[in-house]
Amino acid sequence: MSDQLSAILNDFNAYLNGTEYLGVADVDLPDLESMSETISGAGIAGEIDSPILGHFASMTVTINWRVLERANFKLARQEVQHIDFRGSIQRIDKKTGTYEQVPVKVTVRGIPKNTPLGSLSKGSTMDNSNELEVVYLKVMHDGETVVEIDKFNYVCVIDGVDYLAKVRSNLGM
Structure with a gap:
């Protein structure tokens, strides 16, 4: 049992191309939903919705803004x-x-993928956003890579295990 209790995200910043500060926003990160195929037949009592290792359904990230910012248009x-x-x-x-x-x-x-411009209402936020189709995702926690998914280059690392290493080898990559 850990003696540490992770409590909150104290704060975060968003940067375009690693250095350009984007502004004040909230972010909805992608879900890691495995692609799957239903398997049935002899030797299986019923059906199994079998995940395809290393393959993920469409992943999106949404950046939610309070008002229209120049960053909206850069990201569009x-x-x-x-x-x-x-x-x-x-x-x-x-x-x-x-x-x-x-x-x-x-x-x-x-x-x-989608750039809703929000709404106009006197004295309130505009609630606009940018939605991107994610083709690469990397999560580092306390200096360690815990997730790295690169759909174009057949990389799927989850908690230190590269589930597509053998597939890359088998494909001659």
């Missing part, structure tokens, strides 16, 4: 976008009561 360019979300997770040591900050970094490369 019809080209692959590279965005880094760098944050700090606040943990507390249950024994000592002291706090520590743990770095988290989520990198996505994605293709613009």
